[in-house]
Amino acid sequence: MFGKKKSRLGRTFRHRQFQHKQQKTVTIIKEEKWTNFREWLKREGFPKTNLTLAEFQDTGRGMMATRDIKAGEVIISVPKKFLITYRSLTNLLKGQLSRSPVKLSAHQFISLYLILEYKKGSQSSIYPYINMLPKDFDNMPLNYNKELFNLLPHNVKVDVKSQRAKFEHDFAAINNFLKSQGIHSKITRKDYLWGWLCVNTRCIYLETKNSDDVKDRIAIAPLLDFLNHTYEAKIKGEFNYMTQCYEITTFVPYKRGDQVFINYGPHDNFFILMEYGFVIPNNPYNYVSLDKEYLEISLPGETELARQEKLDLLLRHGFYGDYSLRISEISFRLLTALRLRVIQQFDVSTTGTQGIILKWKNTITGLTEIINSQNEKSMYFHLQLICESALLKAEQVLEALKASKATHLPLSHVKLLWKVSTHVQCYVSRLANSETISYRIRSKSVDTYLIVLLILRNFASGSSWINLNKLIFLHLF
Numbered sequence: 395m396f397g398k399k400k401s402r403l404g405r406t407f408r409h410r411q412f413q414h415k416q417q418k419t420v421t422i423i424k425e426e427k428w429t430n431f432r433e434w435l436k437r438e439g440f441p442k443t444n445l446t447l448a449e450f451q452d453t454g455r456g457m458m459a460t461r462d463i464k465a466g467e468v469i470i471s472v473p474k475k476f477l478i479t480y481r482s483l484t485n486l487l488k489g490q491l492s493r494s495p496v497k498l499s500a501h502q503f504i505s506l507y508l509i510l511e512y513k514k515g516s517q518s519s520i521y522p523y524i525n526m527l528p529k530d531f532d533n534m535p536l537n538y539n540k541e542l543f544n545l546l547p548h549n550v551k552v553d554v555k556s557q558r559a560k561f562e563h564d565f566a567a568i569n570n571f572l573k574s575q576g577i578h579s580k581i582t583r584k585d586y587l588w589g590w591l592c593v594n595t596r597c598i599y600l601e602t603k604n605s606d607d608v609k610d611r612i613a614i615a616p617l618l619d620f621l622n623h624t625y626e627a628k629i630k631g632e633f634n635y636m637t638q639c640y641e642i643t644t645f646v647p648y649k650r651g652d653q654v655f656i657n658y659g660p661h662d663n664f665f666i667l668m669e670y671g672f673v674i675p676n677n678p679y680n681y682v683s684l685d686k687e688y689l690e691i692s693l694p695g696e697t698e699l700a701r702q703e704k705l706d707l708l709l710r711h712g713f714y715g716d717y718s719l720r721i722s723e724i725s726f727r728l729l730t731a732l733r734l735r736v737i738q739q740f741d742v743s744t745t746g747t748q749g750i751i752l753k754w755k756n757t758i759t760g761l762t763e764i765i766n767s768q769n770e771k772s773m774y775f776h777l778q779l780i781c782e783s784a785l786l787k788a789e790q791v792l793e794a795l796k797a798s799k800a801t802h803l804p805l806s807h808v809k810l811l812w813k814v815s816t817h818v819q820c821y822v823s824r825l826a827n828s829e830t831i832s833y834r835i836r837s838k839s840v841d842t843y844l845i846v847l848l849i850l851r852n853f854a855s856g857s858s859w860i861n862l863n864k865l866i867f868l869h870l871f
């Protein structure tokens with residue numbers, strides 16, 4: 395849908411939309427710490443930029459263009475000496491660290507460095523930069539209180555739990571490291587979390603000729619890390635060996651006074667909230683996860699053994715979990731998993747079931763598109779049921795959120811996540827309609843599956859019933 399919409403509306407239209415969105419209140423930041431930071435950068439030889447720090451109505455603190463910027467221009471160049479990397483820190487601390495058998499990852503090492511510098515206060519050699527970093531990360535789900543955490547969508551809760559486990563692992567690693575260095579650290583979990591989240595939310599991926607380990611190819615690039623994200627930004631970011639700077643080139647022009655953005659990647663709101671602590675309205679990468687609904691669906695006559703055997707099959711074929719709906723697309727994984735799930739009288743020891751499993755495998759390899767029309771019909775019926783269940787859950791949580799006393803911003807983020815979930819409403823109605831139509835057409839002995847597909851595509855592209863008839867007509871002749 396996104397792709398289609400894009401091509402229909404055209405690049406000029408999208409650009410105008412982007413510019414239109416830029417017409418919001420902006421306040422240029424003139425705090426002393428910002429002036430100090432800029433002076434420090436200048437003293438240390440940081441190249442001049444046409445960007446300044448500002449507070450934007452919709453995105454908070456970010457960078458504003460101080461003059462018109464053309465597409466193709468380099469918007470920021472960060473000299474190598476400013477990049478904080480695993481390698482730069484190893485060089486910096488060469489004399490101070492004894493050879494330790496405990497090797498830290500780049501994320502662990504840079505986070506440790508930032509918190510150690512933070513603790514030095516104005517004695518830190520990078521104090522003007524440290525002073526500009528966020529004081530807290532209350533918007534990160536990792537810092538949500540229990541009540542708000544419990545209201546997150548299931549898949550986000552799962553991801554936040556594994557992020558917490560990663561943090562705990564890293565915290566243990568730096569404590570071991572400090573012990574091995576004979577340093578009696580006063581770094582608390584809270585301290586380290588600050589450094590760790592600074593790196594998580596602000597680092598760039600840096601591929602240089604020297605970076606050996608993939609996970610160590612990250613860097614903190616001061617000043618560049620004040621640029622906010624939009625999926626509409628078109629940029630190139632790379633290390634320029636001629637200038638010895640990490641440079642960002644924009645392929646989108648900006649007017650003086652506009653917010654200048656970079657693009658953190660093609661991320662949905664679940665990911666953006668977990669990794670960066672914000673959400674984007676109308677993010678085209680959004681999806682609804684139906685993993686929980688899939689696992690919880692109850693199928694008449696399905697024994698626990700049959701259910702387990704089906705889940706084992708999904709695991710073995712790499713189709714366990716990650717079942718999603720996008721605004722224009724039902725994931726193939728979900729359709730495949732549902733086709734298996736709705737098989738009745740499932741008993742792997744019988745030749746009948748073995749035969750049907752073979753047909754199911756053929757739908758994965760593309761040898762056939764469906765198992766049989768009965769299975770296909772049942773699959774769409776149950777898809778509709780799980781859509782309805784997801785919708786109900788979203789509506790209930792949105793109701794509960796009305797009564798929540800959580801801080802305004804995190805609360806509005808969680809609300810937006812669930813509002814996206816109510817988009818399954820579209821699928822419920824689309825599927826309900828497609829079911830009716832498929833019955834009408836069956837009398838003309840046309841494959842139900844193809845019709846359903848045509849209908850889904852047709853509805854997805856926003857076409858009307860008249861177009862739908864045209865589609866069917868085309869298909870028949």
Ligand SMILES: C[S@@+](CC[C@H](N)C(=O)[O-])C[C@H]1O[C@@H](n2cnc3c(N)ncnc32)[C@H](O)[C@@H]1O
Binds near residue numbers: 453455456596624670
């Ligand atoms: C690399 S920093 C960007 C600079 C940051 N806004 C600051 O003031 O230091 C990334 C953080 O900026 C914020 N951010 C980035 N893009 C945003 C957006 N489009 N809307 C809201 N917040 C955004 C999030 O808090 C994110 O964790």
